[in-house]
Amino acid sequence: MKKLSFILIFFILAGSLLRAEEGMWIPLLLKKYKIEDMQRAGFKLTAEDVYSVNQVCLKDAIVIFGGGCTGELISGEGLLITNHHCGYGNIQKHSTVEHDYLTDGFWAMSKGEELPNPGLSVTFLVRIEDVTDASLVGVTASMPSVDREKTIQKNAANIQAEAIKGTSYTAKVTPFFNGNQYFLFVYESYNDVRLVGAPPSAIGKFGGETDNWIWPRHTGDFSLFRIYAGADNRPAAYSPNNVPYKPKKFFPISLRGVEPGDFTMVFGYPGRTTEYVPSFVIESQVNYSIPASVDLRTKRLDVIMAAMETSPEIRIQYSAKKSGIANTWKKNQGVLLGLKKVNAIQRKLDFEKRFQQWADADPGRHLQYGSILEQYKDIIVKQAPFELANTYAHEAGEAPEIIGFAGRFESLIDLAAKGISPEFQKVVDNNKAGIASYFKDYDAPTDQKLLAVMMEAYAKGITPDFQPELLKKIAVDFKGDFEKYAKSVFETSVFANQDELMGILNNLNAKSVKKLANDPAFMMLKSLRKLQTEIINPGLSRGQGQIPELQRLYMKAQMEMQPEKLFYPDANSTLRITYGKVDGFLPADGIEYRHLTTLDGIMQKDNPQIYDYRVPEKLKKLYLAKDYGQYASNNTVPVCFISSNHTSGGNSGSPVINAQGQLIGINFDRNWEGTMSDIMYDPDLCRNISLDIRYALFIIDKFAGATHLIKEMQLVR
Ligand code: ASP
Secondary structure, eight states, rough: OOOHHHHHHHHHHHHHGGGGOOOOOOOOGGGIIHHHHHHHOOSSSSSHHSSSSSSSSSSGGGEEEEHHHEEEEEEEEEEEEEHHHHHHHHHHHHSSSSSOOOHHHHEEGGGOEEEEEOOOOOEEEEEEEEEEEHTTTTOOOSSSSHHHHHHHHHHHHHHHHHTTTTTTOEEEEEGGGGGGGEEEEEEEEEEEEEEEEEHHHHHTTTHHHHHTSSSSOOOOOEEEEEEEEOTSSOOOOOOOEEOOOOSOOOEEEEOOOOOOOEEEEEEEEOOOOTTTTTTTHHHHHHIIIIIHHHHHHHHHHHHHHHHHOOOOHHHHHHHHHHEEEEEEEHHHHHHHHHHHHHHHHHHHHHHHHHHHHHHSHHHHHHHHTTTTHHHHHHHHHHHOOOHHHHHHHIIIOSHHHHHHHHTTTTTHHHHHHTTOOOHHHHHHHHEEEOOHHHHOOOOOOHHHHHHHHHHHHHHHHHHEEEGGGGHHHHHHHHHTTHHHHHHHHHOOOOGGOOOHHHHHHTSSOOHHHHHHTTHHHHHHHHHHHHIIIIHHHHHHHHHHHHHHHHHHHHHHHHHHTTTSSSSOOOOOSSSEEEEEOOOOEEEEEEEEEEEEHHHHHHHOOOTTTTTOOOOOOHHHHHHHHTTGGOOOOOTEEEEEEEEEOOOOOTTOEEEEOTTTSSSEEEEEEOGGGGGGGGGGGOOTTTEEEEHHHHHHHHHHIIIIIHHHHHHHHOOEE
């Protein structure tokens, strides 16, 4: 007996150590489930040091940056670091041909030079609470899923309102485990966030799309911002009188670097994973929506990249847009390969077989769970063509910007149908700033080509039943010549021409409103909307109403079936902890990847002929002089490292923390072989890629000469 329990404990221990890398854990539950495991893996801090409502802790130094990234505080004066690709949109908005901060970088040499970014905010987490019971008040097992959802939403609204009473906080009740648990998140946002520094793209985006999602990597993917607050340190709208925010906590920065096997923790906001879906959900994505999206984005990128080669102005205008399109495009190709490599579908099928046996082995379970998979599969299979149609509507139909832009005027035109009132004029006035910023980054000839290419792909790629009526008519009217069609649109559409559009908006009358409503770009948009509301959405919602409920039950059943397993919830843009270790990997037979890259590797990649691999002269000089200061290690500067933390989109910019809770890196990507980790994590293949903090400091200090920023930080040896 004694021996047996020893063996059992050994296996549980070994099992938990082996599995340590997989999982995105809820900070609130660290103490209960994970901290001991983390400490066994080398972590020196307590659960309270990481997350607490009673004391200052690491979570107080972390923010949601903008819409979908993470950032962290690195000085007592509100200085914040995130990725270059997270700050990119804002850096780009400040860039013109004269002040090309994308190409040349930007460094504020004093606080007065820091640049405000209207619309950019950062959000701190105040606290988390398990509100499962309160969320489910009034919910019964026999309730139809629509009623269940309504009841939960009503409860959530009350919980949220109660949580923020008398504060300037916001609150959100978020479902976990597909709606089997609910947690409340209380947040506080700061809206005056200024750009402090960004390296040139030749550093911050070194390797460009070629190296994106790839290890070995040499990208200096960071940018610096500063949070400003009112005199009382509270959130305040932008004002030149605001002062640097004084954070409760900021990260000390370690200069000691990393060795293979070192403990690492990533603390940030992963966006979305689907680890617990059945095989047929993956199959449908792998067979339909992902390949279609890859194919349509390839076509779109071909047009945009060719145009960017032709002029520096277009390169600046389209750089952020191109990166956004290419990022998903490349990742998805990795996902397809990775899922195949880990045999994801077969593994899920094997599990489903065991699941079915378990469900059928007990009459009660059989009643509750016995037909889940069958019902679920039936819906997914029926839905597949509508999913594909949806992919086409978005990735082909709305790919030309002129279509989406015309869509911005939809409510305006609908309003005008009721007569031009003062209210109408107000909507127009509110739109004017947006119009100017849209046209700053718009090149009509490029978009004309996009319209021709994407509409042709739409017409040829999917059956006519799933095409907008207008597209079918155009194919006939123009005898399949989509270039001719695009030309005619751009000759007549007011949405292609800023002056003409502003002329109309500044002088509205019944006739000009009619012109907007009959505009060819607007009409295509309307036809797409009709397809969406009359065909695609009903097709999707027929099943979609049931899918969340079936997935919830399937999740619940999986947890019941494996009571010994510690489940982690799928990512849902809430704060999570993931821990692992610095570790290389074997991408293919005969190849072994090290854990670290260095400045020497940047020099090896240097190629003035290729835009993405042009090393800036100043960096070459520092390299030749070996002028590395305190950032050197083994006679070079470390640039990036990989570790086995389970991360996802949204973890970009997250702090990578060592065993002592100090900052050692900034998470920014994953390896291509491991991008399927959003669907199935594999400890041998999945790695997160981080910028070694010493490279960021070296660039700030030696390359940019922004030593005053280094002085704000707390460096530890
Ligand atoms: N590059 C991703 C991001 O932008 C991070 C990842 O998916 O690993 O959030």
